[in-house]
Amino acid sequence: MEVITVSELARKMNLKASELIGKLMEMGMMVTINQQIDAETAEILASEYNCNVKIVSLYDETLIETEKDNDEDLRERPPIVTVMGHVDHGKTKLLDAIRSTNVVAGEFGGITQHIGAYKVKVRDHEVVFLDTPGHEAFTLMRARGAQITDIVILVVAANDGVMPQTIEAIHHAKEAKVPIIVAVNKVDLADANIDRVKQQLSEYDLIPEAWGGSTLFCEISALKKTGIDSLLETVLLQAELLELKANYTCRAEGKVIESKVDHGRGIVSTVIVQRGTLRVGDAFVAGVYPGKVRALFNDKGEKIDEAPPATPVEILGFTGIPDAGSPFQVTETERQARQVGAKRQELEKQGEAQNVKKITLDNLYDSI
Ligand code: GTP
Ligand code: MG
Numbered sequence: 534m535e536v537i538t539v540s541e542l543a544r545k546m547n548l549k550a551s552e553l554i555g556k557l558m559e560m561g562m563m564v565t566i567n568q569q570i571d572a573e574t575a576e577i578l579a580s581e582y583n584c585n586v587k588i589v590s591l592y593d594e595t596l597i598e599t600e601k602d603n604d605e606d607l608r609e610r611p612p613i614v615t616v617m618g619h620v621d622h623g624k625t626k627l628l629d630a631i632r633s634t635n636v637v638a639g640e641f642g643g644i645t646q647h648i649g650a651y652k653v654k655v656r657d658h659e660v661v662f663l664d665t666p667g668h669e670a671f672t673l674m675r676a677r678g679a680q681i682t683d684i685v686i687l688v689v690a691a692n693d694g695v696m697p698q699t700i701e702a703i704h705h706a707k708e709a710k711v712p713i714i715v716a717v718n719k720v721d722l723a724d725a726n727i728d729r730v731k732q733q734l735s736e737y738d739l740i741p742e743a744w745g746g747s748t749l750f751c752e753i754s755a756l757k758k759t760g761i762d763s764l765l766e767t768v769l770l771q772a773e774l775l776e777l778k779a780n781y782t783c784r785a786e787g788k789v790i791e792s793k794v795d796h797g798r799g800i801v802s803t804v805i806v807q808r809g810t811l812r813v814g815d816a817f818v819a820g821v822y823p824g825k826v827r828a829l830f831n832d833k834g835e836k837i838d839e840a841p842p843a844t845p846v847e848i849l850g851f852t853g854i855p856d857a858g859s860p861f862q863v864t865e866t867e868r869q870a871r872q873v874g875a876k877r878q879e880l881e882k883q884g885e886a887q888n889v890k891k892i893t894l895d896n897l898y899d900s901i
Contacts, residue, residue, distance in 0.1 A: 536569040546584050556581060597818070597862050597873055600783040600809075610779040611652070611659040611843040612772035613681060613805065615711075617702035618665075618688035619695075623718040626755035627688060628664050631765065650790060650803060650845030651832050655765045660772070661805070661843050663790070665702075681788050681805055684771050685713045686764070687739075691725035691752075695733035703737050712775075714749045714767055715739060721754040779842035784863040785809035789819055790845065792854045800851040804861045811840040811848075816867040820859030821881055823874035824851045825867060 539557070543550040550566045556578060557564050564570060570578070576586040616624045631653055651662045663682065685706040689699055706713050717730050731741055731750065740746020749767050753760035785806050792802040802819065804811075815826045827850035829837045840846040852874070855861070864870040 536571055537575050538567055538569050539564055540566045542570070542575055542578070546579060546582060548582070553578065597864060597869070599786070600780070602780045602783070602808075606780040606782055607778040608781055610777050610781075610841075611661055612683040612768070612775065612777055613661045613663065613843055614684045614686060614768055614772075615663040615665060615682040616686045616688060617706070619690070619693065619698040619702075622688045622690040622693065622696075622699075623755045624688045625664055627686070627716065627718065627753070627761075628662055630755045630758045630761050631662065650805065652844065655769060658769055658772075659843075660765075660768060661845060663845075681807065682709065682711050683775055683777055684768060685711050686716050686768070687713050688716050688718050689730050689734070690719045691717050691727050691730055692719055692722045694726070694729055695737075700737065703739070712771055713739060714751065714764070714771060715741075716760075716764055717750060717752045718755055720752045721757045721759070727752055777843075779808045781810055781841055783809040784865070785811035785815065785817075785840070785861075786863070787811070787861045789855045789857055789859045789861055791857050792851075794854065798849055800849070800854050802848050802851060802855055802861075804846055804848055806840045806842055806844045806846060808842050809863065810842070811844075811846065811863065813838055815863045816865075816870040817850075817861060817863045818870045818873045818877070819851060819855035819861045821874055821877040822851055822853035822855050823864075823867070823870035824848075825870070826850045 539553055540550045543553045546553075554564060554566065557570070557574075560578070562570075562574070572586065579586045616627060618624055628651065632651060650664075653660050653662060685702065687699065687702055687706070689695060703713065715730075715734060717727050719725055720727060731744065734740075734748070735744065735746070738746075739748040741748055741750045749771065751760055751764040751767055753764055755761075786808050787804045787806040790803045790805055792800065795801045804819070811826065811829065813826050813829055817824050817826065826848055828848075829840055830847040831837050831840075832845050834847075837846070864873065
């Protein structure tokens, strides 16, 4: 992890160290002049002064050159849509409704539950959905500003209204500059109060079009499966506006969503491929661990040979358990993967050896 002392950062920013220490205190962090802060904190701090911090990261510094995109390499890719919201507001139920809609259409079924990432066909378009609960990992990725999601569906139960995790989800989506589609759920309940939800969300700048705003609202019942088609139409519409494209031919890059040790199969990681096409046999480095793809499985648990952009895929072939949120990159050779992994492990150890204080986006919001 990249670090810098408060005094050095102050010097680079042409400010007094005491000024930065005061600012950090306002942000809920007590530091001394010689203390090191991590790069993310430095970046947040610098942005308070309209300064840009260039992070020479563990991950950039290490020998993997990103392949450039030529216009002709870019093709349309499916949107990645994350369902977020307060506990019990019906996120999983909504995904169930979406998937069973497709099961009814004879296209889907037998979906592996533990992945939490699904590719669904909506009319002629593929859409990737991520369910967030249990995906603490996902919050982490968001907080790091990783742009894995293109669209957020914010589920708010009409009987319960806006709750703390609703607000947290709004912050995360805004931080990542991701458009929000609001799904007001549980409209079948007698105590549903849709207007109250709209009113409450207006306070967070999510104002429905009918009220003169620009946020897309859908009224649904995940239980009764009403309003789902219209929500999916809205997702497609929003995706179209984003004109999402990716390079299908370069070496694959993505993000680790979750990792586990499976008794039969060893280390299994779910990765979202963001660009390039991942193939069996590819050498890679995931966070600090090198590896070679032994097998790939799609979200239905079926073995596949390759995974194009915007594909959630389970991968076998790791030498260690990569953290959720870690970058996943295919390398030119196995040797390169090993070298990069070793270098990152060394840098990580150095970082750990130092007493690094971290500020997360969550406690940052609290302190504003
Ligand atoms: P967490 O993953 O724990 O954050 O919850 P969740 O948002 O995924 O909620 P989940 O889908 O598990 O639904 C919670 C409860 O609300 C379940 O009992 C659902 O059956 C119920 N529920 C979900 N959608 C609706 C709906 O549209 N109407 C009604 N009446 N109940 C619903
Ligand atoms: Mg759930």
